[in-house]
Amino acid sequence: xxxxxxxxxxxxxxxxxxxxxIDRHSPxxxxxxxxxxxxxxxxxxKMGEEYTHPDDLDHHIATIALYNGQTKLAESNFFxxxxxxxxxxxxxxxxxxxxLEKNAKLTAQSYCTKxxxxxxxVIAVEVK
Amino acid sequence: xxxxxxxxxxxxxxxxxxxxxIDRHSPxxxxxxxxxxxxxxxxxxKMGEEYTHPDDLDHHIATIALYNGQTKLAESNFFxxxxxxxxxxxxxxxxxxxxLEKNAKLTAQSYCTKxxxxxxxVIAVEVK
Amino acid sequence: xxxxxxxxxxxxxxxxxxxxxIDRHSPxxxxxxxxxxxxxxxxxxKMGEEYTHPDDLDHHIATIALYNGQTKLAESNFFxxxxxxxxxxxxxxxxxxxxLEKNAKLTAQSYCTKxxxxxxxVIAVEVK
Amino acid sequence: xxxxxxxxxxxxxxxxxxxxxIDRHSPxxxxxxxxxxxxxxxxxxKMGEEYTHPDDLDHHIATIALYNGQTKLAESNFFxxxxxxxxxxxxxxxxxxxxLEKNAKLTAQSYCTKxxxxxxxVIAVEVK
Numbered sequence: 001x002x003x004x005x006x007x008x009x010x011x012x013x014x015x016x017x018x019x020x021x022i023d024r025h026s027p028x029x030x031x032x033x034x035x036x037x038x039x040x041x042x043x044x045x046k047m048g049e050e051y052t053h054p055d056d057l058d059h060h061i062a063t064i065a066l067y068n069g070q071t072k073l074a075e076s077n078f079f080x081x082x083x084x085x086x087x088x089x090x091x092x093x094x095x096x097x098x099x100l101e102k103n104a105k106l107t108a109q110s111y112c113t114k115x116x117x118x119x120x121x122v123i124a125v126e127v128k
Numbered sequence: 129x130x131x132x133x134x135x136x137x138x139x140x141x142x143x144x145x146x147x148x149x150i151d152r153h154s155p156x157x158x159x160x161x162x163x164x165x166x167x168x169x170x171x172x173x174k175m176g177e178e179y180t181h182p183d184d185l186d187h188h189i190a191t192i193a194l195y196n197g198q199t200k201l202a203e204s205n206f207f208x209x210x211x212x213x214x215x216x217x218x219x220x221x222x223x224x225x226x227x228l229e230k231n232a233k234l235t236a237q238s239y240c241t242k243x244x245x246x247x248x249x250v251i252a253v254e255v256k
Numbered sequence: 257x258x259x260x261x262x263x264x265x266x267x268x269x270x271x272x273x274x275x276x277x278i279d280r281h282s283p284x285x286x287x288x289x290x291x292x293x294x295x296x297x298x299x300x301x302k303m304g305e306e307y308t309h310p311d312d313l314d315h316h317i318a319t320i321a322l323y324n325g326q327t328k329l330a331e332s333n334f335f336x337x338x339x340x341x342x343x344x345x346x347x348x349x350x351x352x353x354x355x356l357e358k359n360a361k362l363t364a365q366s367y368c369t370k371x372x373x374x375x376x377x378v379i380a381v382e383v384k
Numbered sequence: 385x386x387x388x389x390x391x392x393x394x395x396x397x398x399x400x401x402x403x404x405x406i407d408r409h410s411p412x413x414x415x416x417x418x419x420x421x422x423x424x425x426x427x428x429x430k431m432g433e434e435y436t437h438p439d440d441l442d443h444h445i446a447t448i449a450l451y452n453g454q455t456k457l458a459e460s461n462f463f464x465x466x467x468x469x470x471x472x473x474x475x476x477x478x479x480x481x482x483x484l485e486k487n488a489k490l491t492a493q494s495y496c497t498k499x500x501x502x503x504x505x506v507i508a509v510e511v512k
Contacts, residue, residue: 044351058441070130072241098338101341168477199465204458207369221424221481328446367456
């Protein structure tokens with residue numbers, strides 16, 4: 001079974017290494033809470049809030065996908081080196097521009113070449 | 129939460145439409161049960177055993193990915209039309225050629241543009 | 257041979273349909289002309305300047321890739337529907353956040369499901 | 385401009401390193417010369433005929449795409465390690481199963497993380 005890791009609130013975690021591990025691998029969906037039907041709506045997915053992730057050849061964020069419910073809207077693949085390369089760290093970040101016609105539930109899923117699949121919480125967007 | 133649908137043995141299902149739905153959306157990993165370390169090892173992933181899936185513009189198999197444990201080895205994306213197009217049906221099928229160095233646990237994950245993510249059972253491969 | 261269509265200045269084109277065809281299929285790289293080594297650098301790739309592209313099931317922008325020289329940095333795949341769906345049009349747009357360590361030459365390549373591969377001009381970025 | 389390298393007959397090349405370089409980076413399309421309309425038709429794309437390519441983290445075949453004319457049918461992405469990993473070499477190979485309804489012109493394009501885009505010759509398939 002392919003495990004999908006899910007975000008846990010790192011404020012409830014005491015172990016520093018575990019906080020870092022969870023935060024840097026978790027995609028966070030950043031967008032407004034409401035959208036106008038038919039308008040362009042920006043959705044940024046950023047890896048980690050407080051901790052950065054390596055951009056090493058054998059350990060980098062390779063994919064960030066954006067879903068609305070069970071439907072994939074878009075998927076970005078990244079090569080190691082895009083965030084500075086070996087020895088460097090960063091928050092892999094991508095901004096999608098989508099158009100919503102009705103209420104949406106956005107979720108991001110990411111893939112780390114060393115630590116597998118991770119999933120954000122669900123962000124509800126009210127569309128008027 | 130992005131749902132990952134998993135295979136259920138369709139012999140235990142009576143409803144014909146449900147049998148069809150589950151079978152045609154499930155990736156099946158076909159390979160030998162043992163491999164020689166360092167040798168090329170063929171792994172075929174085929175969608176469905178008994179039931180075929182549409183190749184329609186709004187409803188087709190868009191992705192088949194192959195994992196070893198939690199590590200993605202390869203991923204194939206398909207455009208509608210590759211299996212004949214609108215009104216046609218088929219078993220989307222892809223053959224990867226990988227090299228294993230130690231025991232592996234292969235799993236395939238697929239994405240249908242209408243019915244989301246589906247995952248195969250895990251196939252253990254003994255590597256000598 | 258797979259044709260890669262390249263941007264032509266539409267101001268030099270008189271035929272309105274041809275202007276529309278070329279503009280809406282061309283990726284444009286938008287970014288600053290200089291960057292600070294090691295800093296996050298935003299690069300937006302937007303399809304078309306004046307004309308929008310359909311988001312139809314059989315005719316949509318499926319991919320935007322970003323290259324530095326001959327090296328692919330990242331690639332985004334889009335499903336039809338992300339820009340409103342059948343009958344709607346838009347400028348598919350994606351913002352990458354990269355880190356440059358030395359002078360770069362950025363080029364974007366896109367794929368339309370009906371009209372194939374298209375390439376932007378090269379944008380030189382001086383890195384200090 | 386993103387360069388697309390094209391196969392040159394290595395029998396006409398004397399320099400051994402250049403023969404190796406060109407052959408190992410070139411995708412070759414292997415399939416029958418004719419197909420039956422509506423039937424499943426196997427197309428194997430294999431990198432190199434005589435020379436193998438590294439599967440190193442910083443140097444591996446990352447993508448093989450299959451086109452019919454200017455239309456992309458499918459694309460496979462590979463992670464380093466799928467052919468044995470660091471220090472190992474191989475012919476990355478993928479078998480697609482497509483359905484053709486009329487005469488086709490198949491071309492493969494591949495991407496090496498160090499040496500960019502490469503394109504096969506065009507294989508004409510007569511469909512009856």
